[in-house]
Amino acid sequence: MFVEVKAGTIRYYRGSHSWIRELSDGRKETIRDPFDQARQSMHTLMKMINGHAVFRNRQIPFTYGYAVGFPGCRYSGQCPPDARPELIFDADRCETIRKSLEKAFEAFPSTSKEAMTPPQIQAIHEVLYPEFGVTPVLWKKVEDQEKRLKRLTREQERTFTLLRNQKTALIQGVAGSGKTILALAKAQEMARKGFRTLFLCYNRPLADWLGMTAEKPNDMLEIMTYHQLVVSMAKRANLNFRQSRKEDDEAFWNDRAPEVLIEATAILLPEEKYDAIVVDEGQDFHELWWLSLDGMFRDGNDKKCYYVFFDPLQNIYVSEPTLPRDMGDPFVLDENCRNTVKIAQHCEAIVGQRIPVFEGSPEGTEPEFLRVGSIKEAFRTVEKKIREWCFSPNGGLEARQVAVLADGSTKSDWPSRFGTFDTTESLPTWTNSNAILLDTWKRFKGLEADAVILIDTEPSDQPLSRANQYVARSRAKHLLTIIEVV
Numbered sequence: 001m002f003v004e005v006k007a008g009t010i011r012y013y014r015g016s017h018s019w020i021r022e023l024s025d026g027r028k029e030t031i032r033d034p035f036d037q038a039r040q041s042m043h044t045l046m047k048m049i050n051g052h053a054v055f056r057n058r059q060i061p062f063t064y065g066y067a068v069g070f071p072g073c074r075y076s077g078q079c080p081p082d083a084r085p086e087l088i089f090d091a092d093r094c095e096t097i098r099k100s101l102e103k104a105f106e107a108f109p110s111t112s113k114e115a116m117t118p119p120q121i122q123a124i125h126e127v128l129y130p131e132f133g134v135t136p137v138l139w140k141k142v143e144d145q146e147k148r149l150k151r152l153t154r155e156q157e158r159t160f161t162l163l164r165n166q167k168t169a170l171i172q173g174v175a176g177s178g179k180t181i182l183a184l185a186k187a188q189e190m191a192r193k194g195f196r197t198l199f200l201c202y203n204r205p206l207a208d209w210l211g212m213t214a215e216k217p218n219d220m221l222e223i224m225t226y227h228q229l230v231v232s233m234a235k236r237a238n239l240n241f242r243q244s245r246k247e248d249d250e251a252f253w254n255d256r257a258p259e260v261l262i263e264a265t266a267i268l269l270p271e272e273k274y275d276a277i278v279v280d281e282g283q284d285f286h287e288l289w290w291l292s293l294d295g296m297f298r299d300g301n302d303k304k305c306y307y308v309f310f311d312p313l314q315n316i317y318v319s320e321p322t323l324p325r326d327m328g329d330p331f332v333l334d335e336n337c338r339n340t341v342k343i344a345q346h347c348e349a350i351v352g353q354r355i356p357v358f359e360g361s362p363e364g365t366e367p368e369f370l371r372v373g374s375i376k377e378a379f380r381t382v383e384k385k386i387r388e389w390c391f392s393p394n395g396g397l398e399a400r401q402v403a404v405l406a407d408g409s410t411k412s413d414w415p416s417r418f419g420t421f422d423t424t425e426s427l428p429t430w431t432n433s434n435a436i437l438l439d440t441w442k443r444f445k446g447l448e449a450d451a452v453i454l455i456d457t458e459p460s461d462q463p464l465s466r467a468n469q470y471v472a473r474s475r476a477k478h479l480l481t482i483i484e485v486v
Helices: 034-050 091-095 097-105 118-128 138-163 179-192 204-213 226-236 250-267 287-296 341-351 375-390 408-413 427-432 466-473
Strands: 002-005 009-013 018-022 028-031 066-070 088-090 168-173 197-201 221-225 276-279 305-310 331-333 368-372 402-406 421-424 435-440 449-456 476-485
Touching: 002 034, 034 066, 034 118, 088 091, 088 097, 091 097, 138 449, 138 476, 168 179, 179 197, 179 204, 179 221, 179 276, 179 305, 197 204, 197 226, 204 221, 204 226, 204 427, 221 226, 226 250, 226 287, 250 287, 276 287, 341 466, 341 476, 368 375, 375 402, 375 408, 375 449, 375 476, 402 408, 427 435, 449 466, 466 476
Parallel strands: 002 066, 066 088, 168 305, 168 331, 197 221, 197 276, 276 305, 368 476, 402 435, 402 449, 421 435, 449 476
Antiparallel strands: 009 018, 018 028
């Protein structure tokens, strides 16, 4: 059945024998007779099928005909002279398309009662799809995989409801297990119940991103990093605090900052504190940080919620990580619901630990390894890869789906553009405009992208640590290319 489909509101005027499409702005345009189009398309394609060696000089072994679809219209009035009611698929008939197709086929003569043979079916494929069986376009493949991964994330969240009535909990999860999503969901749940809630993490871009995109029920939810919390509380308590300190000043942040927060909590009023605290990236918190957080609760003896999410395999900041005391054994989220099977297997090989994925997770594509001789060549290779992913006939990805991650030591070599795409370090710019994210993998920790290009500039005798590799490469959901500078 060869179906010509017309969108919008279509009318046929018998007096002038004309077809008119009514546009949204009120204008009208004359269109070609859709029934004539359907017939001509049918005859053209049938001529091609007739020319195939399997059918040449033989009777066509199947019934064929044509129809016209108007999925946005409802058919009424008298049919055009060259049409029949059963050949019109309007909005109502599209709702029962199988029945409508069967009635349309009845309008055309049947030439065979036998099913077609496999060679005949293959011949039709060869005619209508000369490249039948080629690799599907990348954007569609990623889109299909993403639907399956989102479904798995919802399943993980349902599992998490088992902890709903538990006030304190440690939740240990592998990369891609949905820790941040579940942590945010718990914080939002507490805020909806009317509790003043703090969502705390280590990484500034993650806090900024969640702060911009997450719902904050009843204005009872605050999202920030530990560094931001110390600065904010010191300011509220009118403490002399040097905000010019760099966030990478380890001695200051490890020791002096928690002391400042403890001083602030001794001054602050209960209404300036929190009923519930949810911590993400707990493996990056220092021992004194946990001690200082105890004073952030309105009532330390009645913590409405104290949840800590962590992954010991992602510990890249703390040499001897610690967790809050007296919180019991961790609840384990051990299934990956972010990455495809191929990327998850690559990440588990890095840490030498089995990381299961949900049954039904998309298989995906093997991570790609490329080797170049210089950082400049690495960025030229990045541009070629972006052209392949975004502009090739089998590509079609958008800029907001691609992140390029490099070491901060290479920043002086970072380009301002990759072909027609600008580069940006801003998450809002990346997701809301036609720009490729170019940032360090440390700043991107806790975030994710459909496609990631990772530039590894470490000398061959000093590879990235396992934790660093695991963190960087697990950011990729569907496609991962690693460019090694040797």
